[in-house]
Amino acid sequence: MSGLTYHIADRVATITLNRPDKRNALNGALVRELREAFARAEADDHVKVIVLAGNGKAFCAGADLEYLQQLQQNNYEENLADSRELMQLMEEMYTLPKVVIALIEGDAIAGGCGLASLADLSYAVPAAKFGYTEVRIGFVPALVSVFLVRKIGEGRARELLLTGRLIPAEEAAAYGLINKVVPAEQIRAHVAAVAQSLCNDASANSLKITKQLVRTALDQQLPAALETAAHLNAETRQHPDCRKGVGAFLDKQKPSW
Structure with missing residues (x-):
């Protein structure tokens, strides 16, 4: 059982x-x-x-x-x-x-x-x-x-x-x-x-990356953690979820997640 x-x-x-x-x-x-x-x-x-x-x-x-x-x-x-x-x-x-x-x-x-x-x-x-x-x-x-x-x-x-x-x-x-x-x-x-x-209110990719950021902050020394965060920031900006969310925000609409 x-x-x-x-x-x-x-x-x-x-x-x-x-x-x-x-x-x-x-x-x-x-x-x-x-x-x-x-x-x-x-x-x-x-x-x-x-x-x-x-x-x-x-x-x-x-x-x-x-x-x-x-x-x-x-x-x-x-x-x-x-x-x-x-x-x-x-x-x-x-x-x-x-x-x-x-x-x-x-x-x-x-x-x-x-x-x-x-x-x-x-x-x-x-x-x-x-x-x-x-x-x-x-x-x-x-x-x-x-x-x-x-x-x-x-x-x-x-x-x-x-x-x-x-x-x-x-x-x-x-x-x-x-x-x-x-x-x-x-x-x-x-x-x-x-x-x-x-x-309904959050991007799946954003949730995943945010969890990764929290782990990074604990796992790495400050300079390395900041560098990792900068790369994740840049990568996320290119993700379709970010384009969709920012576009909806600018259009004063709620994105559908």
Whole structure:
């Protein structure tokens, strides 16, 4: 049985973790399914925005208990291969040219909190809890630490990763871990509205290049980042989307994206 569902409507692909009895916990199979689902959405020209959600009371509770038990039996090479599979999922989410929105209607713990932090935009219900609890079971938040430091800064990342404490949604928003807390009865409509706004009001090429610019600003030293930005600026000016958008603006019309 598949650990997720995949649905497309109005240019939005919704990937829903679908292991509610396991609190949508991650295992090797689900990580592979997520990679396949994101690749499917990336390759589909009819998809402009991706929403990641969870079915049931939790968004994602981290690693599955049976999966953790299996990892105890693995040798170093097997664990390294497994770690690289999760690494590839995280890197693919981070570099995906399409916008990823996390719809968080329950707790996002450990690896689940990693998924939430890797999304471009994240919205959560007030009752959701967030945390990286790995140190409490003798593990380490190795892969997610690379991305979390970039997202919320070293000081706050140290606090969350070292203490392993769970924080409420409002605090997660104050830390910059998520974008906004939305009442439970409104969150699906809110995420749908954000997704449709991106689909209708922004160029797909511009969204892709803007995501690339944000990565460049973090990956390169200032002179190199500025040079890359200048080249991307020049290239974008020649793109059909830019010609279309500027033309519509000059004609006082709204471009159709």
